[in-house]
Amino acid sequence: MAQEKTGRFPDPHEFQVPPELEGWEEMYPSHHLFSKDRAQWEKEQFWYQDKIHAPDPLPPLDLIFQEAWQIALSQYTTRVFCIPPAQGIAQRLMGCYLYICAIAPPAPEIIQEKAGHFEKRVFYVFEHYDELWDKWLSKFKTLGKEMEAVRIPEELPKFVPDDEVLPAPTGCYVSYDLIAAFDTLVNQMFKGWQYHFEMLNLTYLAYLMFADVARKLFPGISESAIGKMVAGAYVSMFRPEEELCRLARLATSLRGVAEVLKGDGTVQEKTAALEKTPDGRQWLEEYEKAKDPWFYVSCGSGWFHYEGSWLTEPEIPYGYIKGYVERLEKGETIERSLDDIEKQRDAIVSEYRGLIKTDEDRKAFDDAFNTIRTIYRYAEDHLFWVEHWFHTIWFEKIRQLGSLLVKYDMLEAVDDIYMFNRYEIPELLTELATWWALGENIPHRGTYYKDKVKKRKKILEAARQWNPTPALGVPPEEVAEPFTIMLWGITTDKVKEWLKGVDTTAAGDMNEIKGFASSAGVAEGPARVLKLLKDIGDLKPGEVLVCPSTNPSWAPVFTQIKAAVTDIGGLTSHAAIVCREYGVPSVTGTGVSTSIIKTGDIIRVDGDTGVVTIVKRAS
């Protein structure tokens, strides 16, 4: 079956990307490319596009996060906690898009060997989870602060200052700092990602275990029901929005502050106006307090440099605050009651529990539930600290390096630094250091780098216009790898749906798309397809959001939309969680929605059955 032409995705070694992408390979390190020497193995695997971590074409430097998680996620499964039959997740790039593959289990004797380690190592983590989490958070915060403290030279001085030479030479100078700073940042990034997976694999495992117990007791229970039992309310990812609510409320209680915030001026004009009054200053002070860490939240997923954060794009939090202030003045409640959310969850759990018939099963259910509740917070909390807070710090530092390169005419724009991968940047920095060290009137290869940037930007733009294949290689008979199902929402049915999408050359033929019924309810409305996170401003109230996946900084948007549809998103996907929170119907993990639905199409989203119907095509 898998051998039939229609039952498989393109062979990665025969696949042709559009000609405009010519030269894309040179942007990335060799280990991330499909390669002749590994062809046999690569052909036998199933590679699907990772829209969770890389919905967009990858700027070369942003690949560092992917490189880091490939190692970290995989090693915890294979070598650290030793989840017996599971192996790692491999990555490849095709036409600037990231494809991933869950590797088949190892030989039985390895599985056996791993089982021994697993038992010894994993239960310890569950037993000591609370103290481990405290330790984790404090060491992670320390790492972030260390990264923040890495000093990037602002300029290359004509002569090093006296105090670096007298009374005794420090021995190494700005040229060294420059090269070392980037190396340090890279090392810290890799360390952060090792920390990221410290407990995540186990969290997913516990989730799957609980889901399995729930399914044995209630054969037809849905993913969203399981998700509702497990999800917590006191989650770091909700904090940025809570802080906005708090600031909005504070604004309405202070004199003259709400008026300024409601105005149409820029953030700069607003802060300047607030600086003039004591109440304004008090509010700004509170804003500053909330900023670190909560406004380090990315405007996107945290995976791309161009997304920006609330730190770099203050118009976003200020815009949300304006909306909240207006709603408060209308007498509306803007905060969600977290206690109520917790209570609702407890009520759901106890109602299911009440349906269990035997004492033994009830005990097993309780045990399974306590196990997942012990650790599930990790799944909810780590995201803010790593993908948002930590990445935002990284982007700040990299931009400082970018500014330096611009200053000495190696690059044209600060963000052009992202057009080089992490192995190439030391080359640029070394050249800059050399140029400085050699003395006056020395030429450097700025033009060469600038041309490279131009070419690469063109390729990335072409890649963005291209609609990549959802998968490559041979689809498995059954997709059962736990993390693949849980995080990416990839199931056998999903793959079949994708194959349908691939076979349908004219997307106009397809009027029904299936996905996960992740938030109950039915809604109909005009679609707004947002392939790029930065286009969120186009969204109008009452539209149905259609996007690759959502992320936390979109939270306030969920009060505006009628429903949400995503290409990718498993049980813990952000869109699923937030839509349930807001009672907005959603279908996640549809695989092909952003390519089949067009902005303006009238679509119906059935969050009960997981079906998205195109009711009327936009003319």
Add this chain to the structure above:
Amino acid sequence: MQYVRDLKALDRRSLPLVGGKNASLGEMIKAGIRVPPGFAVTTDAYVQFISQTGIRETLSKVLGDVNVEDVSSLDAASRSLQDLIQQTPWIPDVREAIQEGYDRLCRECGVDAVPVAVRSSATAEDLPTASFAGQQDTYLWVQGGGQVAHHVRRCWASLFTSRAIAYRVRNRFPHEKVFISVGVQKMVNSKAAGVMFTLNPTDGDPSKVVIEGSWGLGETVVSGSVNPDRFVVDKVILEAGVKDISAKHIECVFDPKQGRVVNADVEPERQCRCCLEDREIKELVKIAKYIERHYGKPMDIEWAIDKDMAFPENVFIVQARPETVWSRKQAKSVIGAKSGYQLLMEQAMKRIKIP
């Protein structure tokens, strides 16, 4: 002697007097569930009829002689007993009581000659241990006291169908201990109707309500003459995970020209439309959960949605009985005594199938 009793005056303890169905309807009304109004013709009325008319002796003699393994003898006995019940002249007390019951119902509904459903309600029927379902008769859209009385007797006669006689003999129910009551209940002029179960009958999942429904009266669903729409709804989070919409080609409706209910063709554009609105599904689930909680066991429920009334007053329950298949299975642990860690280890060891 009370020959008729208002459904409102009944509860589950009334079973010996009014049979399982009627007692259950009374029980539900008491519990605040929306059930169409009506009355029960009690077993006393039946007993009084067969005693005073003197046909009781004939009944037990014929039944005593019948050989259920001999089809022709069984059929002959059945025919003669059914004729006897239907042709013996009424005793006035019982006949008048039925008329009064019906007149009262008409007044209550504010309608002259209110259409009613006449259903038998046997005292041995609907017990979880003896699924008699379908063995007694139901007559729909009966109007006028004379017609009601006539159909009451047809219900009485249904105790003596060949199948019913044979069933009792095989299951060792003494004939003289099975009495029959009849329920007379206002017809719901239903837009859609059907059945629902407070567990999933396919896999026994106790967290689901499964609803089957079709256009018109519920008889098409109960008899299996259409493929109904099917909804599987989670009891806790109330999402309908399955919504199977079928082509419902016929519907059971009252035909005023013929003066009876008929199976009419459904116009093509309505066949594949969902017969229930989302809010109606939610309301049915709410009621199903309530009924299950009230009885403390899984239930099998018949419902109907009135055409003319407004939501939610138009959602009616016309019958509820204990579910018999899964409830009979002994509650056995499906997971076994396992700790969270054992479960986690099992999960971790699961083989991953990727060819």
